[in-house]
Amino acid sequence: MAAASRLDLAGLTVGYGARRIIDGLDLGGILASSVTALVGPNAAGKTTLLRAMAGLIPSRGSIRLDGRELSGLDPAGYAREVAYMPQTLPPRVSLSVFEATLSALQSTPSAQDTDPKQKSLDVLRRLGIADLAMRGLDELSGGQRQLAGLAQCLVRQPRVLLLDEPTSALDIRHQLTVMKLAGDVARERGIVVVVVLHDIALAARWCDRIVVLSQGHIVSDGTPAQAITPAMLAGVYGVEARVERCSHGFVQVMVDAVRDGSARDDSARAG
Numbered sequence: 462m463a464a465a466s467r468l469d470l471a472g473l474t475v476g477y478g479a480r481r482i483i484d485g486l487d488l489g490g491i492l493a494s495s496v497t498a499l500v501g502p503n504a505a506g507k508t509t510l511l512r513a514m515a516g517l518i519p520s521r522g523s524i525r526l527d528g529r530e531l532s533g534l535d536p537a538g539y540a541r542e543v544a545y546m547p548q549t550l551p552p553r554v555s556l557s558v559f560e561a562t563l564s565a566l567q568s569t570p571s572a573q574d575t576d577p578k579q580k581s582l583d584v585l586r587r588l589g590i591a592d593l594a595m596r597g598l599d600e601l602s603g604g605q606r607q608l609a610g611l612a613q614c615l616v617r618q619p620r621v622l623l624l625d626e627p628t629s630a631l632d633i634r635h636q637l638t639v640m641k642l643a644g645d646v647a648r649e650r651g652i653v654v655v656v657v658l659h660d661i662a663l664a665a666r667w668c669d670r671i672v673v674l675s676q677g678h679i680v681s682d683g684t685p686a687q688a689i690t691p692a693m694l695a696g697v698y699g700v701e702a703r704v705e706r707c708s709h710g711f712v713q714v715m716v717d718a719v720r721d722g723s724a725r726d727d728s729a730r731a732g
């Protein structure tokens with residue numbers, strides 16, 4: 462697998478039927494070897510954007526990896542470059558965790574090497590779920606399933622890894638494990654990693670860049686300190702919040718109150 466260096470979106474337009482959710486979005490220089498967080502209120506369009514980036518829903522505009530247009534690739538070609546972990550994993554899959562991981566590896570020939578079984582086990586070990594290898598996916602808890610889904614993405618060794626709320630079902634220890642691993646993998650493999658998160662503190666602690674999406678538009682973009690401000694939190698989420706730094710220098714957010722009696726929800730515009 463060759464390392465990537467950057468992903469660029471230009472004029473990206475995505476919708477459902479006649480309804481546009483993302484309209485002419487430009488998001489340039491999503492750099493490899495770093496983790497970019499996509500945050501924003503419910504229904505802001507984060508999943509829609511991620512699924513378009515993964516080639517799973519049609520879009521107009523351009524998605525370029527190191528200058529090469531991805532949208533022209535066939536599904537197999539796209540899947541070789543980009544792995545996407547959905548918010549909700551498919552139900553009733555009668556495979557063990559190990560079989561599902563191995564099958565994800567085998568479905569991506571470019572990721573195969575001399576010992577796919579060992580490689581699958583290595584990924585499970587790295588995620589701390591080797592003990593679940595022989596358990597059926599259907600028998601797992603929500604958090605265990607989320608980790609198993611992540612294993613299936615990681616084992617494929619994509620050049621772009623897109624994770625939609627990968628920590629939503631995880632306890633605080635596993636949240637840290639997964640976010641640290643996302644950064645480690647980004648740097649070790651030189652890949653682009655984009656993570657949708659609702660937990661702004663987690664994004665600020667573990668991500669290099671934060672892109673804030675509201676109503677399908679980018680309203681803030683930069684390092685955690687640049688992107689997360691009281692004004693952004695008030696304007697985008699409708700909350701009174703303080704933004705401070707802990708003794709380690711990481712951005713901390715303390716939410717004190719809802720500003721106008723009702724939290725901002727982009728779904729209010731949904732119609």
Ligand SMILES: Nc1ncnc2c1ncn2[C@@H]1O[C@H](COP(=O)(O)OP(=O)(O)OP(=O)(O)O)[C@@H](O)[C@H]1O
Binds near residue numbers: 502504506507728
């Ligand atoms: N399959 C679909 N068909 C029609 N509309 C959809 C579909 N999926 C999402 N939408 C609409 O697109 C808008 C954006 O949804 P999306 O799931 O991208 O938001 P999100 O930012 O990921 O939200 P959340 O944080 O709640 O997961 C919403 O108004 C939603 O109702």
